[in-house]
Structure formats: C-alpha cells, structure tokens
Amino acid sequence: MTQRSIINPFFAARTSRKATSPAPLRMPALLKPEQPIYVKLPRAPINASPVPHLTSLYSSPVAGNYGSRAYPGNCGGNLIKDLIRFYDPKSVFDPMTGSGTCRDVCREIGVYCWSSDLHEGADACDASAFPRDCFEFAWIHPPYWRQKLYTMDSRCLSRTPTLEAFLDRYRLLIANCAGALKPGGRLAILMGDYVDRDAGFVSLTHHTKVLAFELGLRQCATDIIRFSHGASSGRKVYRSSFIPGLHDVCMIFEKGAK
C-alpha cells in the first residue's frame, strides 16, 4: 500500500469560488468520497503490549463478524477484542449489547460475558437488576443522546427529552457499571460528540469524563480515537458548511480498590 500526504480537494474547490456567489449544491469534481485517503500515522513506541497495534489512533475498516452491521449504532468488534486482549479480563459486563457485538467477541475468545439490552427489558440504569462487584471489565456503547432512536421505551437513553434528562440517566448507567465491577476493574465507554437540532454541539465525551470522575472512577489509559469507518453520514451530501466529525472516542476508567 502506498502512503501519500492528504491534499483536501474539497478545500481547493471551495476556495476558488467567489464568496458572494450563491453556492450550488454540487459535489466538487475533485472530491471522490469512495476513494480512500491514506494518512501517515506517527510511529508507536515498541513496548510489552500484547496488542501492539492498539494505540490512541484506532482504525479498523473491517468490522469483523460480530453483532449485526444492519443494527443502528453497530460499532464493529475489533476494538472490543483488542481491549479484552490487552486487559485480559476473566469476565465482561455488557448491559447495552445492541446487536450483540461485545457478546460475539467474548464468545469467540472464550471470555464469560453478561449481555443484555433494553430491547429484552433490562434497564442498564437500574442497578438492582444486575450483579454487584464481580466483573473485571465492562463495555458500554450508549446512545449519543437522541442522535439515533433505539427503542420506544421511555427508559431508553435515546428517548430523554433534554440534555439534563439524558445526563441524569447516563450518570445512573455509569454508576451501575462501576457497581458491577470488582475493585480494580475497568469500564470502557465508546461515545461521540453530537450536534443536536436544539442544543447545538454537545460534547458528550466531556460529559462522560465529568460523570465518571464525579462517581469516583479514574481514567487509566489514553483516549482512543476510533475512526468511524462505514458511518452512514459519510454517504450524505449536506447544504450547510461544517467540520465533519470522523471519529468517536473510547475512554477507559478504573474502579479504585475499596
């Protein structure tokens, strides 16, 4: 595979247009979204990691045969698999399994996994419904507030009517996951920032950290910037001008010893 530096053809096409002329909604001729762009990543230091390609920049264009790509919000399984290989837990808590991506990864590598979802009636914000202090690792990929609607159930995080209501439920979710972990267990949260029709840009990654820290968790590894390969927005054409977000963020927190 040859590597080349990025020239943004969209920028070249836009800047040659006069600012006062009305902008027709046309795909610039030079922009071919289907054409991959290769970027040279920084070299990672050699270290004793059992998963050397797991760094703060994570790109996995192939989702793997886990869960269902047809499920809205499906995240692909390779990052989950690499995190489990890295932390080597004996048990995994997966209370927002969606199409079962984390469950399928655990099945493949032979790790016990508790999987549930509101679709089956299990509310991940209700701590009374789950075991306590027993898992070594937890994985959650919650709704990015109301970016996508997942269920008709009023307990669904994607159904919360305001940001405050979402954050109240999100706090219960993180508290429940923390409570399900053994001391020293890790919680990995995959979250993305989102532009809401009413609230504007909402930094859900920032809110995630604030909630986790308030609940006594400690971030124990770098943010992992996961490239959003295959996102449906990448195939759309928008009238407005904005800086596209092409990633979400995986944050890993540790529960302290009692």
Ligand SMILES: C[S@@+](CC[C@H](N)C(=O)[O-])C[C@H]1O[C@@H](n2cnc3c(N)ncnc32)[C@H](O)[C@@H]1O
């Ligand atoms: C982003 S999707 C997860 C998709 C999953 N990572 C996959 O690859 O298929 C978020 C999930 O959270 C679930 N959910 C939302 N609110 C919930 C709640 N209160 N309790 C349990 N699950 C909930 C939704 O039903 C949805 O399946």
